[in-house]
Amino acid sequence: MDLERYPIDRAGSARQAVIDSARAAIDADGCAVLKGFIRSERLGELVAECDRVATHGHHNYNRTNPYFTVDQPELPASHPLRRFFDRSNAFVPADNFGDDSALRAIYEWPAFAPFIQEALGEQQFFRYADPLADVIVNLAVEGNGFPWHFDTNNYTVTLAIQNAEAGGAFEYSPHLRTPTDENYAGVEAVLDGDKALVRTLQLEPGDLQIFKGRYSLHRVTPLAGPRARYVAIFSYVEEPAMVGSPERTQQLYGRVLPIHLERAGMRADTLVD
Helix, strand or coil, rough: CCCCCCCCCCCCHHHHHHHHHHHHHHHHCCCCEEEECCCHHHEEEEEEEEHHHHCCCCCEEEEECCCCCEEEEEEECCHHCCCEEEEEEEECCCCCCCCCCHHHHHHHHHHHHHHHHHCCCCCCCCEECCCCCCCEEEEEECCCCCEEEHHHHHHHEEEEEEECCECCCCCCCCCCCCEEEEHHHHHHHCCCCHHHEEEEECCCCCCCEEEEECCCCEEECCCEEEEEEEEEEEEEECCCCCCCCCCHHHHCCCCCCHHHHHEEEEECCCCCC
């Protein structure tokens, strides 16, 4: 990490300035980007780690709505719950990143989570308890992308590691829903192509993104070229025991553990996903 540019490990005005800048961006549109958070000369190590575990990625080719739920034929065809899109990429589950993992070392570094928490301005803040999903890598190749969706977790922190030759833009519609309002009309407008509600980011390797993806609809545009796109995802939640739902976990990782069945429904909100 570039701790000269981002001195998140030591108290003082420089650290506070980084936090204030990130929090202002998050408050404004649910997203902050720390450019060059990982030093360029160390990115090769992270790429090598992703290359080593890429074969463990769960590849999934299906059609999904923004909520990863089943169709509801009783609703109008234009309703967001009935809008299904092709999804084709892979997630490398968290149990592939052990004690020798540089990515896990970042996630578990004592200074990292407190910085993220302060940037978000959250009182309730815990590392994700899901053994398949706390530290993962999203792997996508040519033709892949990730259609419009909301995240399971309130807060997602992503680290861009390697980009494809083309494509892979991050598009999002900030604050489109709240814990008590699905705002289906706004979601439908984005799905219909209303660009006025959408912002676009071109993230570069080494960039750290802090994103409230549970409330902001977002997608990754399709990729082009032979080089794979790698993005690490570090997840945090509001409740200490929270894990992914069994249905969502099966979709993303290809398997479900007993903990997912035991803790099903333990969420801090009542949103449909």
